[in-house]
Amino acid sequence: MSAHLEVEGVSKAFGGLRALSLCSLSVEKGSIAGLIGPNGSGKTTLFNVITGYVRPDAGTVALGGTPITSARPDEVFALGLGRTFQLTRIFARLTVLENMLVATQRKEGWLRSVARPAASSAEQRRAIELLDFVGLTRLASARAGTLSYGQRKLLELAYVLVADPSVILLDEPAGGVNPTLINEIRERILALNSEGKTFLVVEHNMEFVMGLCHTVTVMHQGSAIVTGTPDAVRSDPRVLDAYLGGGEEQDDDVAVG
Amino acid sequence: MSARRESGGAASPDAPAVPLGGSGRRRAAIGTAWIAFAAALIVFPVVFSNPTVTTIGVFTLVYMTSATAWNGFAGFSGYVPLGHAVFFGVGGYTLALVALHLKMAGGYAMFALVPLGGVAAAVIAVPFGLIALRTRRHTFVVITIAVFFIVQLLAFNLGFTQGSSGVQIPTPLWTAATFNDRFYYAALIVLALAVLVVWGIRRSRFGLQLLAIRDDEDRARGLGVKVQRVKLVGFVLSGVTVGMAGGIYAFFVGQVYPQFAFDPLFDVTVALMAFFGGLGTISGPLLGALLLEPIQQYLTLQYSVxxxxxxxxxxxxxxxxxAMPRGVIPTAGEYLQMRRARRVERADGRSPAATPSVEVAPLGRASR
Incomplete structure (x- = not known):
């Protein structure tokens, strides 16, 4: 076991707002790590920094020893780090299958990409396999915009898997989803984890986090204050402090751009 | 359920990733329509040999090409440029200036300069795209308009463009009876090229990436799409095609002036044609140009206003x-599908074996 995703002293300010201050975090290879904290504690900003959407003012991010601090989102994804968004983001006017194919990675120049068809039969097969895995195959030719909220969550998980990432960041996978589907999502995460995939999960549903994660990190005012097993974190006085006292209520859904 | 879902373009392994047709019979019908359409365009000057009519024909083909090429970028990527007149003018000026400096007499050799107009448009499109494509939505539109006016101003003021007096292009010494036909077929070849390029883009992986950018650019970035490169390539391909259309246009008109070669109405017209027919469809811009350009020419000739x-x-x-915010083609397609679905429902109702599958019907319809 070694740290696969390593965040070291990351800071980020938006104007006068310090979204992250000297935040450090490491996720072991093959583990499911949870990230919790009150609204505005910087969880989503940290995700944006890790995936290259936001450039940090200070600090480093490394994936499997490779620094990715200044990599663009497409490069981060190609290196094997996939991510879902808090509010699901799918390509609404494309079909479910086409959504999957967008995430297919190929090393080819622009001329080849213009000349070659959108997907080889192998790539389509792979996409269908993953749709099978999340149970959306029968909707493969439906427009993604017609899917329900829960189905969108599953689609987002499925197309992140297309590129076979080693680490998957999930931003509130259980948010706004009914209990049956929450269980389904949990099972998928566990199945993928048993294949060796590493997860970092932001979630407000404590039952979900505590039941799923091997380690949990608590964020407060832009830094990680406690990391430990779910049981240890639950009984840590600093955590109660963070949730009950101090810290202004802010929307931590910082726009990506 | 299965029958209805399959007619919506089921995911058979060899189906194109972007479903173009649907069931086999429908695809055959669409193919036949395309062949008939191409044949009609080919025989048109033979049937209507009146020079006034063929003149309108040439202009219409030039606009069909431009609208198709514009839509190949705007319709797929969701970026709406209003500066493609830059490429149209650059294509025209390239043809005029090269012919001037090589002292060419007007003849078939002049058509060889049309692809050169496309190359010149590409040379302009790369820096233009690199700057404009850093912005999005309204800002992008404004930047493209600004670049357009800068280029028009340059055409007025640079020495080698000969200012507002423009450049004369040598007129070919062809007989009046068939004069227009040669331009017509040259324009038709460029149009065929434009349609092939857009059709190819739509089937390609590159096209899928453009469509993904249209729906959610940041999400596409997070799935490994190199968005800047994809947008730039789309922009340049579209500019090259418009540049070639501009070359044909200038040669046909016989002269280039800054205010006509770089005409702000060009972009409004081309965008309207694409919107009218259906943004992001292949037949839409063709239909839009086919209707609007002859109307314009007819009104200008008839009322000399x-x-x-x-x-x-x-x-x-x-x-x-x-009435049809998404254009004629998508709206008509939806109408036809709704009628077909209703027919299927009626048939279901009559046959005692079939149980009306209430919860499936709306989904099948919505997925088109």
Whole structure:
């Protein structure tokens, strides 16, 4: 076991707002790590920094020893780090299958990409396999915009898997989803984890986090204050402090751009 | 359920990733329509040999090409450029200036300069795209308009463009009876090229990436799409094709002036044609140009009031926005599908074996 995703002293300010201050975090290879904290504690900003959407003012991010601090989102994804968004983001006017194919990675120049068809039969097969895995195959030719909220969550998980990432960041996978589907999502995460995939999960549903994660990190005012097993974190006085006292209520859904 | 879902373009392994047709019979019908359409365009100057009519024909083909090429970028990527007149003018000026400096006599050799116009458009499109494509939505539109006016101003003021007096292009010494036909077929070849390029883009992986950018650019970035490169390539390909259309246009008209080669109305017209027919479809811009350009030419010739068509355009634009905001082709396609679905439902109702699958029907319809 070694740290696969390593965040070291990351800071980020938006104007006068310090979204992250000297935040450090490491996720072991093959583990499911949870990230919790009150609204505005910087969880989503940290995700944006890790995936290259936001450039940090200070600090480093490394994936499997490779620094990715200044990599663009497409490069981060190609290196094997996939991510879902808090509010699901799918390509609404494309079909479910086409959504999957967008995430297919190929090393080819622009001329080849213009000349070659959108997907080889192998790539389509792979996409269908993953749709099978999340149970959306029968909707493969439906427009993604017609899917329900829960189905969108599953689609987002499925197309992140297309590129076979080693680490998957999930931003509130259980948010706004009914209990049956929450269980389904949990099972998928566990199945993928048993294949060796590493997860970092932001979630407000404590039952979900505590039941799923091997380690949990608590964020407060832009830094990680406690990391430990779910049981240890639950009984840590600093955590109660963070949730009950101090810290202004802010929307931590910082726009990506 | 299965029958209805399959007709919506089921995911058979060899189906194109972007479903173009649907069931086999429908695809065959669409193929036949395309062949008939191409044949009609080919025989048109033979049937209507009146020079006035073929003149309108040439202009219409040039606009069909431009609208198709514009839509190949705007319709797929969701970025709406209003500066493609830059490429149109650059294509025309390239042809005129090269012919001037090589002291060419007007002849078939002049058509060889048309691809050169495309190359010149590409040379302009790369820096233009690199700057404009850093912005999005409204800002992008404004930047493209600004670049357009800068280029028009340059055409007025640079020495080698000969300012507002423009450049004369040598007129070929062809017989009047078939004079227009050669331009017509040259324009038709460029149009065929434009349609092939857009059709190819739509089937390609590159096209899928453009469509993903249209729906959610940041999400596409997070799935490994190199968005800047994809947008730039789309922009340049579109500019090259418009540049070639501009070359044909200039050669046919016989001269280039800054205010006509770089005409702000060009972009409004081309965008309207694409919106009218259906943004992001292949047949839409063709249909839009095929209807609007002859109307404009006819009104100009008939009433010798050059700007009457602008009023008509404005009115048409309002009608399209109000009645069919997504354009004629998508709206008509939806209407046909709804009728077919209703027919299927009626058939279901009559046959005692079939149980009406209430919860499936709306989904099947919505997935088109």
């Amino acid at each position: 050059g700007s009457l068509y602008l009023i008509i355009y404005g009115a048409l634009f309002l009608v399209v926005i109000l």
